[in-house]
Amino acid sequence: MIAMNKVSQLYGGTQILWDLDLDIEPGSITCIMGRNGVGKTTLMKAIMGLLPIKSGEITMNNQALHKLSAERRAYEGIGYVPQGRDIFPMLTVEENLRIGLPVRKSKEIPEKIFELFPVLKEMLHRRGGDLSGGQQQQLAIGRALVLEPKVLILDEPNEGIQPNIVKQIGDVILKLNEEEGLTVILIEQKLGFARRVGKEFRLMEKGRIVAADKMENLNDDLIKQYLAV
Ligand SMILES: Nc1ncnc2c1ncn2[C@@H]1O[C@H](COP(=O)(O)OP(=O)(O)OP(=O)(O)O)[C@@H](O)[C@H]1O
16 A cells, blocks of 8 residues: 655755665554654654655555655545644644645535544534643544545554543544554554554664564564564
8 A cells, every 4th residue: 555665764964764665555554663763753754745755765556655745645645643743732623623624625524533532522612732632632633534544644642641542542543444444554662552453563673674564473572672672
């Protein structure tokens, strides 16, 4: 579905991604894992078009993606929930959700969003900045889903969030995947969550993918080598 072929990327003079190859199968839930600073967020920004790549190619369903603008990639069906949520604190929940609608050429927020996250309906007229961290994360996911993406990228959605909301977010990801075939790419540091939700894993080190397999094959040796701190 999404493929990266020998992608390299630099920040200033520092190379972050090195000839990186990645394959994301349609309908999969793939966890991108690795220690801090290995390039996971940079990789996601490269897929989204938020950072230009230096060389290599990125395709979705065999169509070149790396030449398209970030906006165009959203239009083509890639939804992105950045690290740190990034909602608009001064806008209401409803206004935050409506931001994606022009891309979708629709006037209404799909009712499905409120079925998945009932709290967003309850808080529709509150300012985003007044929500709890967990509620803001649900809003950020809801806002990405307004675009009805084919692929949803989430960057550490559970960072600093209380366990009951982490559970709800996991349930929503699994439901969208199982019922609608949504392809999910998830940056996840928490092993328990990755194992519950992920079907595939990709381990990163120093800007490269160093291991790729089904989640049930994420064994103690790999964890020790690439994840343990
Ligand atoms: N805007 C930037 N300018 C320069 N260097 C950056 C910038 N953003 C990230 N980097 C560097 O790029 C490298 C990869 O960062 P990235 O955020 O992609 O890693 P990560 O695996 O997502 O880490 P984390 O788990 O801590 O979020 C790090 O060494 C980081 O310091």
